[in-house]
Amino acid sequence: MKEIKYLIIGGGIAGTTAADTIRKNDADGSVAIVSDELHRLYSRIMISKPSVFLEKVPFEQIWLKEEGWYKENNIEFLSGKKAVSLDTKEKIVRLDDEEEIKYEKLLLAIGACARRLPVPGVEKKGIFHVRILEDAKDIMEASKSAKKAVVVGGSFIGFEMADLLRQKDIDVSMVFNTENCWEPALDKASSKIVEGVLEKGGVKIYGGQEIKEILDGDKGKKVVLKDGTELKCDMVVFGVGVSCPHDWLKKALDVKRGILTNEYLEASASDVWAAGDSCEFKDTIIDDVIILGTWINAQEQGRTAGLNMVGQKQAYKNVTFYTTRGFDIAVAFVGDASQADDRERVVRVDAEKKISVQFFVKNGRIVGATTINRVPDVQVITKLIEKQIDISDKMEELADPSFELKKLL
Numbered sequence: 001m002k003e004i005k006y007l008i009i010g011g012g013i014a015g016t017t018a019a020d021t022i023r024k025n026d027a028d029g030s031v032a033i034v035s036d037e038l039h040r041l042y043s044r045i046m047i048s049k050p051s052v053f054l055e056k057v058p059f060e061q062i063w064l065k066e067e068g069w070y071k072e073n074n075i076e077f078l079s080g081k082k083a084v085s086l087d088t089k090e091k092i093v094r095l096d097d098e099e100e101i102k103y104e105k106l107l108l109a110i111g112a113c114a115r116r117l118p119v120p121g122v123e124k125k126g127i128f129h130v131r132i133l134e135d136a137k138d139i140m141e142a143s144k145s146a147k148k149a150v151v152v153g154g155s156f157i158g159f160e161m162a163d164l165l166r167q168k169d170i171d172v173s174m175v176f177n178t179e180n181c182w183e184p185a186l187d188k189a190s191s192k193i194v195e196g197v198l199e200k201g202g203v204k205i206y207g208g209q210e211i212k213e214i215l216d217g218d219k220g221k222k223v224v225l226k227d228g229t230e231l232k233c234d235m236v237v238f239g240v241g242v243s244c245p246h247d248w249l250k251k252a253l254d255v256k257r258g259i260l261t262n263e264y265l266e267a268s269a270s271d272v273w274a275a276g277d278s279c280e281f282k283d284t285i286i287d288d289v290i291i292l293g294t295w296i297n298a299q300e301q302g303r304t305a306g307l308n309m310v311g312q313k314q315a316y317k318n319v320t321f322y323t324t325r326g327f328d329i330a331v332a333f334v335g336d337a338s339q340a341d342d343r344e345r346v347v348r349v350d351a352e353k354k355i356s357v358q359f360f361v362k363n364g365r366i367v368g369a370t371t372i373n374r375v376p377d378v379q380v381i382t383k384l385i386e387k388q389i390d391i392s393d394k395m396e397e398l399a400d401p402s403f404e405l406k407k408l409l
């Protein structure tokens, strides 16, 4: 049986950063990455960005590691192999080709999968989900000849895909099942700003709608909504959220939405860590157990997990953010911008100027925020979260667009 000192499942940014960090701190210990994808590390972010999608840069820019990097760093890269079971007592991971690997220390950096709706017709040709490199290539190819597209989902991926398809002059209809787009992450006023720019950009919106089926016949495709509306199209792109592919770990570890860890990213069995989109971790800054789906978080957790695996006990403490642009607006998410029963939403909005900032406040402290066309606020909000500043007597100011946030620091 193969024996590996540091075994990493998942070759995305979290797993690869962990491998890099381990190698920099332990020159000799064996390191292996198991990845069910076939490729070396690439930028998942660029899949849905104009640079790659609209071919503004050479496709090669998507690669984040040279082919030779793994060998040069003595990191075994087991690509096209899937981990299917974990025995934490014997410290063995079994792969889908029956190979078993014994580990000393294990990192689970298995990311997330695009959620699939159980809609009849969803597996047909020309229906896409957006997560891996092959998805990007397939969507780019289909968009070369498509005249009409339906985007299902009114959040991050739906917004970015609608923007890219419109830039290719494709007629876009957007369908989402919530009342307003990008719910529940955005409050209603902010959603309305986004819907306004989508419509101005030529997107037809079908909000509060569900899909009954997708038909594909001689006369092309049709997305049929539950109210009977039929949307003719050449391609359909789904962006309806993600789920963690952790079924195979449920017997071995504590999992919920992701793999549960403490602030050191240690899972519920000894010598097992988790990092990135698959890690549901104890965030000591906002005093909550959260799961994030952002690149910087995955990278920094990979680094922290790697350090912990080589014996440098380090808590993960970071406030991360991500931004996107489309339809002439900039949208940003800071910290943990998600709703929970113990969180209050405070919104400052100037609909005329298409500006909004929405804060999630827990126990008098900001734990997350969304911004539209207020990129400079992102740094200030990051600091407000990091410093755990008590704003309980400043709620009115928080809701006032003319109040300068910097004054709260």
Ligand SMILES: Cc1cc2nc3c(=O)[nH]c(=O)nc-3n(C[C@H](O)[C@H](O)[C@H](O)COP(=O)(O)OP(=O)(O)OC[C@H]3O[C@@H](n4cnc5c(N)ncnc54)[C@H](O)[C@@H]3O)c2cc1C
Residues within 6 Å of the ligand: 009, 010, 011, 012, 013, 014, 015, 034, 035, 036, 037, 044, 045, 046, 047, 048, 081, 082, 083, 084, 109, 110, 111, 112, 130, 131, 132, 157, 245, 275, 276, 277, 278, 292, 293, 294, 295, 296, 298, 321, 322, 323, 324
């Ligand atoms: C289209 C798109 C655009 C995005 N844009 C942004 C953005 O602008 N900004 C931002 O901050 N974030 C963005 N994100 C999110 C960001 O890409 C993720 O947060 C980040 O890639 C997570 O990294 P990860 O290493 O945790 O997981 P992943 O990148 O998902 O990597 C996990 C890897 O593990 C593999 N794997 C899973 N299970 C197994 C198994 N059992 N055995 C072997 N291998 C397995 C997966 O196939 C995958 O290759 C975007 C995501 C997508 C899909």
